[in-house]
Amino acid sequence: MRNLLLNTCFSAAIVLAAGAVNANEELIKMSQNPKDWVMPTGNYANHRYSQLKQITSDNAAKLQVAWTFSTGVLRGHEGGPLVIGNVMYVHGPFPNPVFALDLNGDGKILWKYEPKQDPNVIPVMCCDTVNRGLAYGDGKIFLYQADTTLVALDAKKGQVVWSAKNGDPSKGETGTSAPIVIKDKVFVGISGGEFAVRGSMTAYDIKTGRQVWRAYSIGSDSEMLIDPEKTTELGKPVGRDSSLKTWQGDQWKLGGSTTWGWYSYDPELNLVYYGSANPGTWNPSQRPGDNKWSMTIFARDVDAGTARWVYQMTPHDEWDYDGVNEMILVDQSIGGTPRKLLVHFDRNGFAYTLDRTNGELLVAEKYDAIVNWATKVDMDKSSQTYGRPILDPKYSTRREDVNVKGICPAALGTKDQQPAAFSPETGLFYVPTNHVCMDYEPFKVNYSAGQPYVGATLSMYPPTGESHMGNFIAWDARTGKIVWSNKEQFSVWSGALATAGNVVFYGTLEGYLKAVDAKTGKELYKFKTPSGIIGNVSTYEHSGKQYVAVLSGVGGWAGIGLAAGLTEPTAGGYASLRDYTSLGGQLTVFSLPGS
Amino acid sequence: MRNLLLNTCFSAAIVLAAGAVNANEELIKMSQNPKDWVMPTGNYANHRYSQLKQITSDNAAKLQVAWTFSTGVLRGHEGGPLVIGNVMYVHGPFPNPVFALDLNGDGKILWKYEPKQDPNVIPVMCCDTVNRGLAYGDGKIFLYQADTTLVALDAKKGQVVWSAKNGDPSKGETGTSAPIVIKDKVFVGISGGEFAVRGSMTAYDIKTGRQVWRAYSIGSDSEMLIDPEKTTELGKPVGRDSSLKTWQGDQWKLGGSTTWGWYSYDPELNLVYYGSANPGTWNPSQRPGDNKWSMTIFARDVDAGTARWVYQMTPHDEWDYDGVNEMILVDQSIGGTPRKLLVHFDRNGFAYTLDRTNGELLVAEKYDAIVNWATKVDMDKSSQTYGRPILDPKYSTRREDVNVKGICPAALGTKDQQPAAFSPETGLFYVPTNHVCMDYEPFKVNYSAGQPYVGATLSMYPPTGESHMGNFIAWDARTGKIVWSNKEQFSVWSGALATAGNVVFYGTLEGYLKAVDAKTGKELYKFKTPSGIIGNVSTYEHSGKQYVAVLSGVGGWAGIGLAAGLTEPTAGGYASLRDYTSLGGQLTVFSLPGS
Numbered sequence A, B: 001m002r003n004l005l006l007n008t009c010f011s012a013a014i015v016l017a018a019g020a021v022n023a024n025e026e027l028i029k030m031s032q033n034p035k036d037w038v039m040p041t042g043n044y045a046n047h048r049y050s051q052l053k054q055i056t057s058d059n060a061a062k063l064q065v066a067w068t069f070s071t072g073v074l075r076g077h078e079g080g081p082l083v084i085g086n087v088m089y090v091h092g093p094f095p096n097p098v099f100a101l102d103l104n105g106d107g108k109i110l111w112k113y114e115p116k117q118d119p120n121v122i123p124v125m126c127c128d129t130v131n132r133g134l135a136y137g138d139g140k141i142f143l144y145q146a147d148t149t150l151v152a153l154d155a156k157k158g159q160v161v162w163s164a165k166n167g168d169p170s171k172g173e174t175g176t177s178a179p180i181v182i183k184d185k186v187f188v189g190i191s192g193g194e195f196a197v198r199g200s201m202t203a204y205d206i207k208t209g210r211q212v213w214r215a216y217s218i219g220s221d222s223e224m225l226i227d228p229e230k231t232t233e234l235g236k237p238v239g240r241d242s243s244l245k246t247w248q249g250d251q252w253k254l255g256g257s258t259t260w261g262w263y264s265y266d267p268e269l270n271l272v273y274y275g276s277a278n279p280g281t282w283n284p285s286q287r288p289g290d291n292k293w294s295m296t297i298f299a300r301d302v303d304a305g306t307a308r309w310v311y312q313m314t315p316h317d318e319w320d321y322d323g324v325n326e327m328i329l330v331d332q333s334i335g336g337t338p339r340k341l342l343v344h345f346d347r348n349g350f351a352y353t354l355d356r357t358n359g360e361l362l363v364a365e366k367y368d369a370i371v372n373w374a375t376k377v378d379m380d381k382s383s384q385t386y387g388r389p390i391l392d393p394k395y396s397t398r399r400e401d402v403n404v405k406g407i408c409p410a411a412l413g414t415k416d417q418q419p420a421a422f423s424p425e426t427g428l429f430y431v432p433t434n435h436v437c438m439d440y441e442p443f444k445v446n447y448s449a450g451q452p453y454v455g456a457t458l459s460m461y462p463p464t465g466e467s468h469m470g471n472f473i474a475w476d477a478r479t480g481k482i483v484w485s486n487k488e489q490f491s492v493w494s495g496a497l498a499t500a501g502n503v504v505f506y507g508t509l510e511g512y513l514k515a516v517d518a519k520t521g522k523e524l525y526k527f528k529t530p531s532g533i534i535g536n537v538s539t540y541e542h543s544g545k546q547y548v549a550v551l552s553g554v555g556g557w558a559g560i561g562l563a564a565g566l567t568e569p570t571a572g573g574y575a576s577l578r579d580y581t582s583l584g585g586q587l588t589v590f591s592l593p594g595s
Helices: A002-020 A022-033 A119-124 A574-577 B002-020 B023-032 B119-124 B572-579
Strands: A063-068 A082-084 A087-091 A098-102 A108-113 A135-139 A141-146 A148-153 A160-165 A181-182 A187-189 A199-204 A213-214 A264-265 A271-275 A296-302 A309-314 A325-333 A337-345 A350-357 A359-366 A374-377 A389-391 A404-407 A421-423 A428-434 A435-441 A456-461 A470-476 A481-488 A496-500 A503-507 A514-517 A521-529 A538-542 A545-552 A588-592 B064-070 B080-084 B089-093 B098-102 B108-113 B134-138 B140-142 B149-156 B161-164 B180-182 B187-188 B202-203 B211-216 B264-266 B271-275 B295-301 B307-312 B327-335 B336-346 B352-353 B360-366 B375-379 B389-391 B404-405 B422-423 B428-434 B437-442 B456-461 B471-475 B479-487 B497-499 B505-507 B512-517 B523-528 B538-542 B545-552 B588-589
Touching: A022 A135, A022 A181, A063 B064, A063 B523, A063 B588, A082 A538, A098 A141, A108 B572, A135 A181, A148 A187, A264 A325, A271 A325, A296 A337, A337 A428, A359 A374, A428 A503, A428 B089, A456 A574, A496 A538, A503 A545, A514 A545, A514 B404, A521 B064, A574 B108, A588 B064, A588 B336, B023 B134, B023 B180, B080 B538, B098 B140, B134 B180, B149 B187, B264 B327, B295 B336, B336 B428, B352 B375, B428 B505, B456 B572, B497 B538, B505 B545, B512 B545
Parallel strands: A421 A496, B422 B497
Antiparallel strands: A063 A588, A082 A087, A087 A098, A098 A108, A135 A141, A141 A148, A148 A160, A181 A187, A187 A199, A199 A213, A264 A271, A271 A296, A296 A309, A325 A337, A337 A350, A350 A359, A374 A389, A404 A435, A421 A428, A428 A470, A435 A456, A470 A481, A496 A503, A503 A514, A514 A521, A538 A545, A545 A588, B064 B588, B080 B089, B089 B098, B098 B108, B134 B140, B140 B149, B149 B161, B180 B187, B187 B202, B202 B211, B264 B271, B271 B295, B295 B307, B327 B336, B336 B352, B352 B360, B375 B389, B404 B437, B422 B428, B428 B471, B437 B456, B471 B479, B497 B505, B505 B512, B512 B523, B538 B545, B545 B588
């Protein structure tokens, strides 16, 4: 109950802070209306939570499929649809069709937009041709195409209002993430770390598409919009050239640190939060140093882009543990003290709880016991290595041409892009996870524009003595403990949804949509959708009825073997996915029986 | 009730006749077991009827989706799955994957077979990359690939037992139809009439794949396996060179008359029934004469292939009214006399009832009132034109470069390949129909191997003053009358299923699976599947529960605009399909709630 109250306070704070600005006001109101699902993350805080409670843990067993829709595209379908009033907006992977479906007209297609894109972008998409969804704001639907074109579509008619080119696919720059609309701006990151793309966050004017600011993840202070005196890490100013001095020579120019995950926003603090990805190349011997600010949580001022604080989780990454996973903003008490928190489940297997106002590190615990590359995160504030992981040298990959075995988690992390959900009812986080280890053999690689700049060979498999490759867990971020955990045969690559009905939803790579009890994890319902699910579950209300929607379409990194028609050993432990599901691209919508 | 008894008698007769032969015995038994769905047509008589009656007109409104499966292929999905025991066999369009799904294991994939085929076959497939299904017999699953390879797969393991090449895609010869297993043979026809392919029916040895006989639709008596003295039409021997003398010069060599529809079998008479397609070219001025035996029903001896009788429905076709639609074999009384009937709903808009023992014409009536190219079929046995359509010269297309307007039905006929169903309970036929007219402008065309040999430009649209393009009708073949008719917005391109529960099922191009009352046509249930339905509905029982299955995947001739990404005017009246559905390839399986 205390958590519920706190969440209400948090929402109220958002409303107050939003009074003065443009698209925000509308978006915050809409995200508070549980009938809509107006942003991929559910709300700015990335809760993926709905107050709808027609579907409860008592009746979820009676769920049935209400209607379905095919996107007309195969391969991995990440993300999920938006619902605004009587219209649902559905997106797909390359070539990135967008459909506006009439919820009053049995899913009739009001309009369809499909950009013309050069298919040569496909080979530079590292981890399938995915797209994680659309953004809405100011009467427009924003699509971030594979070729990095950000296009604003009239939400009513589907016509192009403006478009802006954010990157250059010939250099390996691609778009896979969902944009976010904040105030009078649309924000997009960039994908392509495996092609030495230098990560950046860019803000575009919502009315015109004009670039307002761009902040790189690595490089000079001015390009990073870092203020050496005011930008802090763990309470201390980062100082001058905080990035440049952690790289050898010009290696930072190929240093990756892309920004392809999810973005959160705290209206009261006026900060946008996101993480940067792995440093390039995957061969750590080629890039001595901490490689800042790869693998870093950024808190930036929305208007100017200036970094308020940063926190690097995996200095000098040796395992491809991108830091891009979502930041979930919650107000909870720790040790009796109410805190404004940021909770982040990192690829490296640690779940971090920070104070989002200043980046203070409060909790950092493993959310899967198999994590072995580091024993713990040093929480001793007086220590030289405060906030850094304590490494186990056995799993260091700074050994060129040596195949380092048994590293846990695998490169795709204990969690990848699949977003967790937070329920203010239970105060718990619901986290789709990977339960996978790897062998990692780095090798020397030379850069050539538009060519892979990876420098390591990997093989991924279930932990020794185990056969399951995923868990769906409930996590208490105040204590850093697992509350319950459900085994899944494969990685849970689908984003979770928590609801006020005490029901949590997620999908599986075999294609099941599952509903579980939020308090206990008990399975309440499952249904086999046409294809494996890597989409994120969402919910909405229409004509007095609660619906749950999810995209099927196996693929993504975990399903790339199946999606791209690769055979073993590339598919690794996921090779047997082909015994359970097949390529597809469908939306399945569920509801309780009766009108 | 009388019809029910007659149907029982018919089944008994089949059992008796089948005692001596091989694959037949097993297949007839299996087709009499309503738990299985062992051939695409339901049974040898092509009834598409099931004795299952757990789903009734009283409870069909409660149907829900039980499970789903994606084929991993887009474009038109014609045909439907087979069910044999605990295994379901699902096929797809080019590249023609075959999946064996474990009904005990929640649809787990037991095996998958996907042939390697030259994609150059796609441009010579006139009407989408469809495949109408698999055949089973002798422990093997038979797939007739797009490239005309007939492959026998071990039903348990999916391995290739043998394969045979039936045609040459470089000449436009393709495979789209479902094979049929009769006795110790597998039968396949050929597609490609629009590429001047000469139609034939070929029988292969079920054990080895060796060709046993081939009978052409046109040409010399010996190549057609026609006995000038014993093969009859309307009771009279056809005489010597019955085909050759109805063509000008060598035009018969390019004369089409392909055999891509459905095949039926009467074990007692030992006859296989099928129809031949349009004569080539579509420009009738280039091929004076009756063009025999295009547009013809063939009754052939299964063992030797010899034609017992023939009946040409549309001599000298001027409208592309292929005669390939299924022959439905029923025993009903006409005028108080029990008859062994063959009922056929032709593309030309007439529904024919014949005596299947000898080809006697009993009834020939329009099954859509808009049919205007002929006023009637001459039923006067004493007439010179007995059995021939009486043409309306206004709609003749023997006028090169003249655009003849308002011809009804359009080239795709009042019905195309989508098979009708017959219920012995009601004695009625349930017929998915097109309600479409056309403009037809013939032009001179020269032949070049592997190039289209069409010679006409068409435009298809709803009848004047109407907006709907399909009807789903109940037909009494004894009287030649429509009993009830339901309007559908688009052509009903999905095969029907009749059941003992007084429920008839069919799909729509928008994607609805519909259940209607067999006696009244009243709609009982509808569900929007992911994509438009051109597949055929089937039913089976597993673990005591009745399931209804259908493939979605818009395409086929009616959906070719959407499937091949064409724009108007090619898509004609079907262009607005894009407002309702999108490409896909999914199986949806329905059942009543509860275990």
